[in-house]
Amino acid sequence: xxxxPLGRLxxxxxxxxxIVAWQAAVMAQIYPPVLLPAPHKVANAFALYGGDILHNTxxxxxxxxxxxxxxxxxxxxxGLLIGRFAWLDRLCDWSIQTFRSVPPxxxxxxxxxxxxxxxxxxxxxxxLAGLWPxxxxxxxxxRTIERTxxxxxxxxxxxxxxxxxxxxxxxxxxxxxxxxxxxxxxxxLTVVTAEMIAVKSGLGYMILNAQMTFRPELIFAGIVVIGxxxxxxxxxxxxxxxxxxxxxxxxxxQGR
Amino acid sequence: xxxxxxxxxxxxxxxxxxxxxVEALRGVSLACAEGEFVCLLGLSGCGKSTLxxxxxxxxxxxxxxxxxxxxxxxxxxxxxxxxxxxHGLFPWMTVAQNVAFNMKARGVGAKERRARVxxxxxxxxxxxxxxxxxxxxxxxxxxxxxxxxxLTTKPRALLMDEPFGALDAQTRARLQHELLEIWAAQxxxxxxxxxxxxxAVFLADRILVFTPRPGQLAAEVTVDLPRPRTPRSPGFxxxxxxxxxxxxxxxxxx
Ligand SMILES: Nc1ncnc2c1ncn2[C@@H]1O[C@H](COP(=O)(O)OP(=O)(O)OP(=O)(O)O)[C@@H](O)[C@H]1O
Ligand SMILES: [Mg+2]
Numbered sequence: 397x398x399x400x401p402l403g404r405l406x407x408x409x410x411x412x413x414x415i416v417a418w419q420a421a422v423m424a425q426i427y428p429p430v431l432l433p434a435p436h437k438v439a440n441a442f443a444l445y446g447g448d449i450l451h452n453t454x455x456x457x458x459x460x461x462x463x464x465x466x467x468x469x470x471x472x473x474x475g476l477l478i479g480r481f482a483w484l485d486r487l488c489d490w491s492i493q494t495f496r497s498v499p500p501x502x503x504x505x506x507x508x509x510x511x512x513x514x515x516x517x518x519x520x521x522x523x524l525a526g527l528w529p530x531x532x533x534x535x536x537x538x539r540t541i542e543r544t545x546x547x548x549x550x551x552x553x554x555x556x557x558x559x560x561x562x563x564x565x566x567x568x569x570x571x572x573x574x575x576x577x578x579x580x581x582x583x584x585l586t587v588v589t590a591e592m593i594a595v596k597s598g599l600g601y602m603i604l605n606a607q608m609t610f611r612p613e614l615i616f617a618g619i620v621v622i623g624x625x626x627x628x629x630x631x632x633x634x635x636x637x638x639x640x641x642x643x644x645x646x647x648x649x650q651g652r
Numbered sequence: 653x654x655x656x657x658x659x660x661x662x663x664x665x666x667x668x669x670x671x672x673x674v675e676a677l678r679g680v681s682l683a684c685a686e687g688e689f690v691c692l693l694g695l696s697g698c699g700k701s702t703l704x705x706x707x708x709x710x711x712x713x714x715x716x717x718x719x720x721x722x723x724x725x726x727x728x729x730x731x732x733x734x735x736x737x738x739h740g741l742f743p744w745m746t747v748a749q750n751v752a753f754n755m756k757a758r759g760v761g762a763k764e765r766r767a768r769v770x771x772x773x774x775x776x777x778x779x780x781x782x783x784x785x786x787x788x789x790x791x792x793x794x795x796x797x798x799x800x801x802x803l804t805t806k807p808r809a810l811l812m813d814e815p816f817g818a819l820d821a822q823t824r825a826r827l828q829h830e831l832l833e834i835w836a837a838q839x840x841x842x843x844x845x846x847x848x849x850x851x852a853v854f855l856a857d858r859i860l861v862f863t864p865r866p867g868q869l870a871a872e873v874t875v876d877l878p879r880p881r882t883p884r885s886p887g888f889x890x891x892x893x894x895x896x897x898x899x900x901x902x903x904x905x906x
Binding site for chain 1: 705708709710727728730732733734736738740742743744745753754756757758785787805
């Protein structure tokens with residue numbers, strides 16, 4: 397069952413409900429305006445601080461793009477190889493399980509010691525936030541390849557390079573996209589946190605700065621942007637997956 | 653016929669699994685001449701697939717030896733090609749890409765690949781479907797793609813593992829006819845696994861009957877009925893009944 401475009405918009409209803417409740421809370425004056433600015437004030441903040449918001453958004457976005465890009469370039473080939481070769485899996489499994497349990501946020505102090513304040517520590521942390529989901533999902537994807545397909549390749553005398561490129565990689569691609577989705581989400585969480593501590597630009601920095609300069613509407617504006625971009629990023633990854641794995645359509649229960 | 657093209661000498665296979673070891677095959681000796689159509693007939697679990705995979709070089713025998721095209725096997729032989737029961741098509745490749753895969757694996761150039769793919773698609777009646785994905789095809793068409801792919805490298809022997817097992821009766825009958833035509837035209841050896849007595853009698857020059865626990869070659873039956881055969885051909889029913897007896901199933905196995 398594929399929902400109609402109009403039906404998809406139903407997903408906006410809870411968000412609209414939230415804004416209504418927010419407006420109601422403001423009118424009931426549950427919190428003073430310095431804590432809870434009215435929705436229109438926040439909307440106004442986009443006009444007031446538009447340039448600032450844009451600049452910081454781009455800073456955050458580019459860090460995530462670089463960090464996740466690096467995580468993809470490292471994690472996916474590693475995952476393909478680890479998934480394909482059992483001895484490599486035995487070699488790496490314990491290390492992966494150990495390091496992936498460390499939340500990237502907890503590495504902020506160390507990242508600052510090593511890389512100071514700026515882009516580098518943030519990108520390193522985003523890289524780590526994205527690496528594990530990409531790596532683990534890639535490995536998982538390789539493991540789920542139908543045995544018959546590998547037999548076809550073996551019977552044909554296919555080289556290992558051909559097997560990796562024409563079989564292992566496409567077979568793992570849907571799972572890699574699952575990893576990418578998680579990585580982008582994790583990277584986006586990490587960038588905001590890292591920017592509150594280790595960087596002097598970006599949405600996280602902007603929000604913290606707004607707090608210290610008593611501009612609650614800018615805090616809220618920042619939160620809105622973070623949420624909106626999170627939604628959009630997820631949307632884009634899904635789109636990309638549908639495009640790259642179009643062969644999967646009709647194999648899946650639901651065409652979404 | 654000269655020396656056997658495929659030869660198994662006292663071949664046994666034991667699988668070591670987590671639940672202990674399984675003796676899948678014991679003491680199988682057989683010979684298959686070039687150009688012959690041989691069916692391996694047996695009930696489920698008697699090691700037919702195991703034997704075919706060993707002849708295809710995908711599994712090593714635990715004992716005995718297998719000789720294909722005059723060489724003892726130590727891996728897949730370029731002289732054979734396998735058609736799998738669950739077709740083994742790559743879902744992310746189009747029909748044409750799937751058919752081209754075995755040639756790509758052998759390093760055949762793109763131009764030659766294209767020409768040969770077109771030729772094989774025509775032979776298997778798939779010409780209009782080159783750009784389709786496997787999930788857009790019917791089960792019968794998928795098997796044709798598998799057969800087309802196996803034929804691209806001009807194998808001297810085609811190893812087929814219950815290729816028509818999952819098809820409805822009509823589609824199955826049509827593909828059996830087409831397979832015989834292809835076999836007659838290409839003069840390849842065919843080793844064909846089935847658990848259907850009628851299919852074996854319809855197709856084979858010779859039927860090797862397997863019995864289970866452990867898988868063993870129980871009997872060898874030459875089919876000298878003229879082709880084309882039908883279940884109403886004289887001698888067909890008698891032979892089928894004899895095979896039923898050999899398999900030890902009075903009710904048959906359809
Ligand atoms: N990879 C494996 N590991 C362990 N045991 C196996 C393996 N493959 C097959 N076997 C066992 O070997 C025996 C023969 O299996 P095989 O698949 O060759 O039978 P088959 O005659 O092809 O049966 P079917 O008609 O159901 O396909 C079975 O008991 C099976 O459980
Ligand atoms: Mg089998």
